[in-house]
Amino acid sequence: MNTAPDPRPVDDSAIEGHVYKVFPSDLNAHYSVFGGKIMATCDRLALVVAERHSGYPCVTASVDSFHFRAPAKDGDTLIFQASANRTFRSSMEIGVRVMAENSYTRDTRHIVSAYFTFVALGEDQKPVEVLDVKPVSENQKRRYREAGIRRDSRLAMREQIRSGKDQV
Numbered sequence: 001m002n003t004a005p006d007p008r009p010v011d012d013s014a015i016e017g018h019v020y021k022v023f024p025s026d027l028n029a030h031y032s033v034f035g036g037k038i039m040a041t042c043d044r045l046a047l048v049v050a051e052r053h054s055g056y057p058c059v060t061a062s063v064d065s066f067h068f069r070a071p072a073k074d075g076d077t078l079i080f081q082a083s084a085n086r087t088f089r090s091s092m093e094i095g096v097r098v099m100a101e102n103s104y105t106r107d108t109r110h111i112v113s114a115y116f117t118f119v120a121l122g123e124d125q126k127p128v129e130v131l132d133v134k135p136v137s138e139n140q141k142r143r144y145r146e147a148g149i150r151r152d153s154r155l156a157m158r159e160q161i162r163s164g165k166d167q168v
């Protein structure tokens with residue numbers, strides 16, 4: 001008899017529309033939103049998704065990629081979306097997408113895509129196994145597939161570095 005718990009649907013832990021209104025104090029010397037501020041919010045939201053999905057305290061293990069596609073400006077409304085793309089054993093890939101909205105016209109721009117890996121920790125502070133993700137929509141299935149590609153590439157790169165290949 002299979003006693004493994006059912007995979008948890010992506011929507012159960014996702015954050016759909018966390019909004020943040022940009023004020024002048026959020027800007028850098030180029031008058032666009034300071035990237036570190038956006039990164040910190042993404043990390044915080046992705047943590048909530050990882051903890052909701054796994055039911056354990058989680059830590060950020062790595063950030064695979066963080067793409068700033070376009071700047072956000074004073075007066076924009078930032079809209080954050082975060083969801084669990086895939087889980088492995090104790091680790092989970094959480095994807096975050098940020099849109100900038102002009103709230104007068106409702107025009108939106110895609111400004112950030114980022115992929116975080118979180119690890120769930122048990123009471124002994126050691127990595128603990130987490131539930132699988134159940135992708136339902138076509139987008140969720142695509143993200144699930146792509147998370148596997150990123151994981152394979154991350155492990156291959158780690159192995160290559162460990163084995164000292166391509167040493168100069």
Ligand SMILES: CC(C)(COP(=O)(O)OP(=O)(O)OC[C@H]1O[C@@H](n2cnc3c(N)ncnc32)[C@H](O)[C@@H]1OP(=O)(O)O)[C@@H](O)C(=O)NCCC(=O)NCCS
Nearest residue numbers: 058059060061062063087088089090091092117119127154
């Ligand atoms: C992340 C951490 C818990 C991993 O612990 P570890 O003893 O290396 O654990 P393991 O080697 O058994 O790996 C556990 C999982 O973490 C994953 N992992 C470890 N390092 C990783 C990295 N740099 N990137 C992505 N995944 C990583 C492993 O692939 C493994 O995943 P799996 O169980 O799904 O196969 C540990 O390195 C740590 O505590 N790091 C500090 C975290 C931190 O302080 N974050 C910032 C503040 S929250």
